[in-house]
Amino acid sequence: MSDRIIFDNVSKFYGDVLGVNRVNLSIPPGITSLVGPNGSGKTTLMNLMTGLIRPTRGSIQILGMTIDDPENLFRVVGYSSQFDSFPKGLSGYEFIYSYLLLYGFDRAQADEFAWRAIDRVGLREAAQRKVGGYSKGMRQRIRLAQAIAHNPRVLILDEPLNGLDPLVRAETIALFRSFAGEGCHVILSSHVLHEVDIISDQVILMSAGYVVAEGNIQSVRNEIQDQPMQILIRCKQPSELAARFFEEDDVVEVRLHHDRAGLLVKTTNPTRFYRSMNHLARTGVGLESVAPVDDDVNSVYEYLIGEEGSR
Amino acid sequence: MNLLRWQQVLGVIRLEIRKTFFAKRGFWIYLLALAPVGLFLLHTIIEIQLRHMGRTRDASIGQMSFIYAGIFQFFYLRLAIFFGCLGIFMNLFRGEMLDKSLHFYLLTPMRREVLLVGKYLAGLIAASVIFSISTALQLAAVLAQFDSATISHFLYQSHGLSQIASYLGVTILACLGYGSVFLAAGMLFRNPIIPAAVVLVWEAANPVLPSILKKISVIYYLKSLCPVSIPVDPGMPSLLALLVSNAEPVAGYLAVTGLLLLSALILVASMKRVRRLEINYTTE
Numbered sequence A: 001m002s003d004r005i006i007f008d009n010v011s012k013f014y015g016d017v018l019g020v021n022r023v024n025l026s027i028p029p030g031i032t033s034l035v036g037p038n039g040s041g042k043t044t045l046m047n048l049m050t051g052l053i054r055p056t057r058g059s060i061q062i063l064g065m066t067i068d069d070p071e072n073l074f075r076v077v078g079y080s081s082q083f084d085s086f087p088k089g090l091s092g093y094e095f096i097y098s099y100l101l102l103y104g105f106d107r108a109q110a111d112e113f114a115w116r117a118i119d120r121v122g123l124r125e126a127a128q129r130k131v132g133g134y135s136k137g138m139r140q141r142i143r144l145a146q147a148i149a150h151n152p153r154v155l156i157l158d159e160p161l162n163g164l165d166p167l168v169r170a171e172t173i174a175l176f177r178s179f180a181g182e183g184c185h186v187i188l189s190s191h192v193l194h195e196v197d198i199i200s201d202q203v204i205l206m207s208a209g210y211v212v213a214e215g216n217i218q219s220v221r222n223e224i225q226d227q228p229m230q231i232l233i234r235c236k237q238p239s240e241l242a243a244r245f246f247e248e249d250d251v252v253e254v255r256l257h258h259d260r261a262g263l264l265v266k267t268t269n270p271t272r273f274y275r276s277m278n279h280l281a282r283t284g285v286g287l288e289s290v291a292p293v294d295d296d297v298n299s300v301y302e303y304l305i306g307e308e309g310s311r
Numbered sequence B: 001m002n003l004l005r006w007q008q009v010l011g012v013i014r015l016e017i018r019k020t021f022f023a024k025r026g027f028w029i030y031l032l033a034l035a036p037v038g039l040f041l042l043h044t045i046i047e048i049q050l051r052h053m054g055r056t057r058d059a060s061i062g063q064m065s066f067i068y069a070g071i072f073q074f075f076y077l078r079l080a081i082f083f084g085c086l087g088i089f090m091n092l093f094r095g096e097m098l099d100k101s102l103h104f105y106l107l108t109p110m111r112r113e114v115l116l117v118g119k120y121l122a123g124l125i126a127a128s129v130i131f132s133i134s135t136a137l138q139l140a141a142v143l144a145q146f147d148s149a150t151i152s153h154f155l156y157q158s159h160g161l162s163q164i165a166s167y168l169g170v171t172i173l174a175c176l177g178y179g180s181v182f183l184a185a186g187m188l189f190r191n192p193i194i195p196a197a198v199v200l201v202w203e204a205a206n207p208v209l210p211s212i213l214k215k216i217s218v219i220y221y222l223k224s225l226c227p228v229s230i231p232v233d234p235g236m237p238s239l240l241a242l243l244v245s246n247a248e249p250v251a252g253y254l255a256v257t258g259l260l261l262l263s264a265l266i267l268v269a270s271m272k273r274v275r276r277l278e279i280n281y282t283t284e
């Protein structure tokens, strides 16, 4: 049996709108990141892999299975989609438990698996509350728990780090690593290369519906290393925090956001910067969120894709 | 079907049943179901009041059964159950597309046909319970104006019990038939007004359709199964007379078979459709 996820000349059009075009991929186990700006086709690829949409042309195989065979496919595939919505009126636990029953697990097993998944994402306290009252990060985590609850060997996660605070983000990344360490496929998407580069075994760069580069992260990372990246930090006392950032070597610019409730930081080494943010978070400086500034990401992309394309 | 698929059907029913019974969007369905109960209750109370005041008008149980038959066919089957099923069954798929939660089902190791059957059964349970309780309450309300001797004579000597059983049976068959129609409509249309109007007109036009097309209709079979047919009297407006007329009645067992067959065909067509269904929440 194949251990690959294979796209064979896959195109998807939504009416006249291009989703993805002529995609050929063979994805081995490990952490694979789909990276590309908004609208580049990441979600389309993931929805294709899980049969939520069908290819206009081409074919897709997941570990030797076709996407038309849900009874076998979803024993091994778990998908946390980008849709931030849930069945009405269920608590986090009920949500996971009820759908586990559809796998044919008996009640005791479903209960056990549900709690195990909830514990892995650290939501035990909130599990009995209605999902409708969850925060964005909690919703993100309960969707992750739902995707891993049946022990899939292929985990597909659409922007799984979105809305997570630095601490939870680190824990979640550790979770991905442990899955990959067990020989699973972990496929995740992000529109920020810096967010996923250190954790990925391979990256697939997407732009406007095409796969523009694919492969080992090392080469790609070197290229963007010295391209400064702009990050927006939301916090309670921006000016106090600003003083700290000036001490860091990789920070080339710090500005107060125009609404005075955040800082815009330019750094040449986002990896190191994110790491020091994790330290900061623990010292209780009242961090609310840390996120790259979108426009800037796009410009990094142009740079990145331009380089790749010119080779 | 193997055991796992039955388990999955039950699992879907379990998730759906609560949504169908307690949907906030579906509150009006209860009003629709209870409206005729209220109407008959009011009528009965007025009758009893009048009798107390000595002005006996004494509607006979025979007369009442014609009145009931009329309201059952015109209001209850064609409007209340029709729109009730529209509300319940169209929302099975369409509601989850609006809520953006349908994909969770499609990501489980379950054939989509199994999902469809589970959802249909959940809708059928909800609709049957709501509307047969209403039918039973209506009949109780109608009968309440008579004294116990009259009632027991009606029940045991003039086929009263079998009439009641027929009304309940027709109620459930109506849910079954209209249920399949609107389940299918919910996968094809986002806007419920279009299929509602089309089916409503189609059902009303049934008497004037050629005999072969007549059979592609829910009301055609239900009409033949109603225990009391409405007398056409010459003074009736011609349109009403047309609706009432049952020119080509079918035998009971054929009507039941025909309706089951029609619903099964619609469900099979829906299964073909659900297999090709794509998640596309964005386009309205």
Ligand SMILES: Nc1ncnc2c1ncn2[C@@H]1O[C@H](COP(=O)(O)OP(=O)(O)OP(=O)(O)O)[C@@H](O)[C@H]1O
Pocket: A014, A017, A018, A019, A020, A036, A037, A038, A039, A040, A041, A042, A043, A044, A045, A082, A191, B280, B281, B282, B283
């Ligand atoms: N249901 C749809 N109908 C029409 N066009 C669509 C649909 N879904 C996606 N598209 C189009 O397909 C292209 C790829 O979209 P996709 O959602 O896959 O991008 P993405 O990389 O996931 O973007 P994001 O980072 O914003 O999530 C876009 O041009 C988008 O407009």
Ligand SMILES: [Mg+2]
Pocket: A042, A043, A044, A082, A158
């Ligand atoms: Mg996306």
